Amino acid sequence: MEDKILEKSLELFLNFGFKSVTIDEITNSIGISKKTLYKYFSNKTQLVKSVTNRVFKDISCGIDEICALEMNPIDELFFIKKIVMEHLKDEKSSPQYQLQKYYPKIFLSLKQKQFEVMQGCVINNLKNGVALGLYRNNLNYEFISRIYFNGVNSIKDKDIFPLENYSMVTLMNLYLEYHLRGICTPKGLKQLENQLKINQ
DSSP: OHHHHHHHHHHHHHHHOTTTOOHHHHHHHHTOOHHHHHHHOSSHHHHHHHHHHHHHHHHHHHHHHHHHTOOOHHHHHHHHHHHHHHHHTSOSSOHHHHHHHHOHHHHHHHHHHHHHHHHHHHHHHHHHHHHTTSBOTTOOHHHHHHHHHHHHHHTTOTTTSOTTTOOHHHHHHHHHHHHHHHHBOHHHHHHHHHHHHHTO
């Protein structure tokens, strides 16, 4: 039952936002009483925390599995993007914005965990890309990994990128291309062009 509650809550939160969705709406959509939900989660904040932790864990495991395949670093980034988008289902409600506004402690804790995972992943990707001659050999790994993390978070700002003008899939595709064009060698650009054709 706990998994069912988390699954349905995630679906509702991604579609309508953390603030908008009520406990009543969650219990009604599952067909359970509030009492049953409170057996697993003491309040809505606890539920939000559990949902965000679950998504973070699922995405992190997916990224680890992709990195373990040791594929071409450019392809790897596109596969990671695909995994992230599958979990977030082209979020329609700007959940990150609502999380930051209404659950700031959860947001900050999640952001820190995301940074630690992403920085290690991006630095490894950069080193592999340089070793294979796909990325320029004069890259500042620390700087680029931080800029990349910041950029991925910035494109989720609905004031700068309104959801009615940009879908999350479009933004992720544009940002990934922007990132790679800045670091690729001519050999890497050929690989990037192949991926862009596949992802059209």
